[in-house]
Amino acid sequence: MELFERLIKGDLRAAGRLMSRAEAGSGEVRSALGEIYKAAGKAHIVGLTGVPGSGKSTLVSKLVAAIREDGRRVGVIAIDPSSPFSGGSILGDRIRMTNLAMDDGVYIRSMATRGSTGGLARSALAAVDILDAAGFDLIIIETVGVGQDEVEIARASHSVLVVSAPGLGDDVQAIKAGILEIADIHVVSKCDRSDANRTITDLKTMLAMGINVSIKNKDDKPLWQVPVVGTSSETGEGIGKLLETIDRHRDAHRSTALGPERLRRIAEYRTFKTAEDLLRGRFFTSTSERVTAMVERISRRELDPFAASDELMSNIAL
Amino acid sequence: MELFERLIKGDLRAAGRLMSRAEAGSGEVRSALGEIYKAAGKAHIVGLTGVPGSGKSTLVSKLVAAIREDGRRVGVIAIDPSSPFSGGSILGDRIRMTNLAMDDGVYIRSMATRGSTGGLARSALAAVDILDAAGFDLIIIETVGVGQDEVEIARASHSVLVVSAPGLGDDVQAIKAGILEIADIHVVSKCDRSDANRTITDLKTMLAMGINVSIKNKDDKPLWQVPVVGTSSETGEGIGKLLETIDRHRDAHRSTALGPERLRRIAEYRTFKTAEDLLRGRFFTSTSERVTAMVERISRRELDPFAASDELMSNIAL
Numbered sequence: 001m002e003l004f005e006r007l008i009k010g011d012l013r014a015a016g017r018l019m020s021r022a023e024a025g026s027g028e029v030r031s032a033l034g035e036i037y038k039a040a041g042k043a044h045i046v047g048l049t050g051v052p053g054s055g056k057s058t059l060v061s062k063l064v065a066a067i068r069e070d071g072r073r074v075g076v077i078a079i080d081p082s083s084p085f086s087g088g089s090i091l092g093d094r095i096r097m098t099n100l101a102m103d104d105g106v107y108i109r110s111m112a113t114r115g116s117t118g119g120l121a122r123s124a125l126a127a128v129d130i131l132d133a134a135g136f137d138l139i140i141i142e143t144v145g146v147g148q149d150e151v152e153i154a155r156a157s158h159s160v161l162v163v164s165a166p167g168l169g170d171d172v173q174a175i176k177a178g179i180l181e182i183a184d185i186h187v188v189s190k191c192d193r194s195d196a197n198r199t200i201t202d203l204k205t206m207l208a209m210g211i212n213v214s215i216k217n218k219d220d221k222p223l224w225q226v227p228v229v230g231t232s233s234e235t236g237e238g239i240g241k242l243l244e245t246i247d248r249h250r251d252a253h254r255s256t257a258l259g260p261e262r263l264r265r266i267a268e269y270r271t272f273k274t275a276e277d278l279l280r281g282r283f284f285t286s287t288s289e290r291v292t293a294m295v296e297r298i299s300r301r302e303l304d305p306f307a308a309s310d311e312l313m314s315n316i317a318l
Numbered sequence: 319m320e321l322f323e324r325l326i327k328g329d330l331r332a333a334g335r336l337m338s339r340a341e342a343g344s345g346e347v348r349s350a351l352g353e354i355y356k357a358a359g360k361a362h363i364v365g366l367t368g369v370p371g372s373g374k375s376t377l378v379s380k381l382v383a384a385i386r387e388d389g390r391r392v393g394v395i396a397i398d399p400s401s402p403f404s405g406g407s408i409l410g411d412r413i414r415m416t417n418l419a420m421d422d423g424v425y426i427r428s429m430a431t432r433g434s435t436g437g438l439a440r441s442a443l444a445a446v447d448i449l450d451a452a453g454f455d456l457i458i459i460e461t462v463g464v465g466q467d468e469v470e471i472a473r474a475s476h477s478v479l480v481v482s483a484p485g486l487g488d489d490v491q492a493i494k495a496g497i498l499e500i501a502d503i504h505v506v507s508k509c510d511r512s513d514a515n516r517t518i519t520d521l522k523t524m525l526a527m528g529i530n531v532s533i534k535n536k537d538d539k540p541l542w543q544v545p546v547v548g549t550s551s552e553t554g555e556g557i558g559k560l561l562e563t564i565d566r567h568r569d570a571h572r573s574t575a576l577g578p579e580r581l582r583r584i585a586e587y588r589t590f591k592t593a594e595d596l597l598r599g600r601f602f603t604s605t606s607e608r609v610t611a612m613v614e615r616i617s618r619r620e621l622d623p624f625a626a627s628d629e630l631m632s633n634i635a636l
Contacts, residue, residue: 037619052370268613274626283597305588318604
């Protein structure tokens, strides 16, 4: 596997080609991805999520700059909440336009949420492995914190960052409530705004109420206290501190029970997800003709989808 | 099936109980849901979607009021983009607090996006069938237009309404781009704002460029021209016109090739979704012990998820 050899030597063109193949979902790439998975495991994976309008993309570009100043190499997988049809990649384009684009120590890949359910997670996690095997120190997966797939992908990382911003509408806050609990680190963006303190206080109150789940050591002390870090992409405030906090979480992840526990959960998720893809693909292929033959009757309500799927499942040994 | 008999006589307590059972996903409810599916098919289903901050929930409550004034009965399934953990239902609660709550011709159900992928679509579509079989004239499914599941659910309706609002941020607009193409009717909310005209013009320009897909008749004329309707939940402007437009689309759906084509697509989607649920459930049950035994090695990168899932699939005849 020539591409694999080139990848583990750090060849980024090989990385890009492998990602494209993983996204296309061709069967041939599976064995390469298996090898890549086994070669990976050194990078620290950061899942960064937050509602629309929280300033995630700008924060990512500032964080990337700070990581580069520190001399480390960083990959970004930006997952666009875009069309099931057009598959655009607006957020990624925005990042690429910054002055980071010509730097060899940065690799940015943006992915559309096109294709079937599960395909997104498969492509994103394959891209993470590819960048990991290529020798990047940190890999950031940026997702919008809405939609089950997107949240799951963010959770398949070592450090989950949830970005909140002051002054978002009620609708948006309602969504945010759902992702706060998955944070290892809370980030409040736009801290140059006067109402940011309120957001920070709210988050700290929530944490004091014990909403975030934590793993405890033998003395019943939590192995990690979820911090709240304020940042401003405008003034640069807090970006350095955020990177320090990520490194602190990485150290806790590597030196305590936090890591093995998280790694097992991710391994289980990835295995089921991979198997599910395979299962669904085979099922669709093997039943699509029979489904087509049934659709007319189902659309006329003479046959129901439950009876139809029982029939489809009847000769599958599971 | 006592509950079923009560349901088709319009008993709303029976409806609520059946929805709860469908959400719990118990195996027993499947045959009842099959009967309900076959008894349903009279209601017109409206999928209403839009990004956070577009004012969907308020619009829904105004639309519901207009439908009631017209003497028709309406059900609302509000899908909350909430926690994978807590399963809250903030949007639904907000609607319930309006003066519609005591009206027998309105039924509002809110659902959290908790549970496994696919479970949300299953519960939401079951709830639609239940309200349909109970005799509601119109059923509105409200979803946030982000996340594959949510968009798919909106598309499983007869009339897809996409709500846009003036003055949303760049992040949000980027998301919106992805759902515009699925609209049968565009709604621009917050038309009391001075910048709403710009949003309407933008949508019309986009439509003129032919982005929305349309089915054509023999003379090569589209069977439906996607309209843009401006509304204001503040002043009530445009709400009546929106209801008229929905009725006009319903008529086109029922009297032209639009309907059968859409119904076949929905039937196919529902059959695959139902079968997929069944398939995934059986697969998880039959493999979970073997997965647990593999997880340690996968988390240590000695085994990869691809080889692991090949192994899991090896004795499944598909």
